Amino acid sequence: MRHPKFRHITAAGALAVIATMPLAACGEASVSPRPAQAAGNEISVAPGPALGTTPSASAPVAKPKPGVARQPVGKGPAKTSTTEPTSTKPTSTKPTSTKPTGTCYGAVRHDLDLRNTVLDLVKSMCFHTGGVLRLQGIGPGLVTASPGSLVSQSYEGGVVDLRFVRAGTVTVTIPQDEQTYTITVVVVS
Numbered sequence: 001m002r003h004p005k006f007r008h009i010t011a012a013g014a015l016a017v018i019a020t021m022p023l024a025a026c027g028e029a030s031v032s033p034r035p036a037q038a039a040g041n042e043i044s045v046a047p048g049p050a051l052g053t054t055p056s057a058s059a060p061v062a063k064p065k066p067g068v069a070r071q072p073v074g075k076g077p078a079k080t081s082t083t084e085p086t087s088t089k090p091t092s093t094k095p096t097s098t099k100p101t102g103t104c105y106g107a108v109r110h111d112l113d114l115r116n117t118v119l120d121l122v123k124s125m126c127f128h129t130g131g132v133l134r135l136q137g138i139g140p141g142l143v144t145a146s147p148g149s150l151v152s153q154s155y156e157g158g159v160v161d162l163r164f165v166r167a168g169t170v171t172v173t174i175p176q177d178e179q180t181y182t183i184t185v186v187v188v189s
Helices: 004-020
Strands: 109-113 124-128 132-136 144-146 151-156 159-164 168-176 179-188
Touching: 124 132, 159 168, 159 179
Parallel strands: 109 132, 124 179
Antiparallel strands: 132 159, 144 168, 151 159, 168 179
16 A cells, blocks of 8 residues: 555545445334334434535435335334233143043153152152152152052162052152152053
């Protein structure tokens, strides 16, 4: 850039590119605004003349693209319609048969930390055959599961694993804080 003519040509070219470039920041959005946003975007600004140009050579005003809605100036917020949510019937938490009544765990392990779980809220569960209910934070010989023919029970280091080996209904009793809690487990194949 030692030559002054070259600097003038470069500066003039850069200015021409800037003046003819579409003003993307001031143009229309490419998508329609949401109704909550449309109320705040009521004022529309048209691009003014570029710096260093005469008023007769100003940039043309951008026209909205097809499919893009414009919010009229001075009108209130757009009217929106809402749909009422569909109500669902409450499901019973008591299993009535060996078929699951709602969401049923697969043949997976489900952990219950007895130190942090409110057992009054856990009344029933559902597992597929092979599923494991792991009870953490309890002593040996305290948890019982009946009938014993449907479950394989093991204890190690404060953890009781109940593996459900056959389909049926298993009653799990857990003594805690001088109270005995019962969880009914439905096992499906």
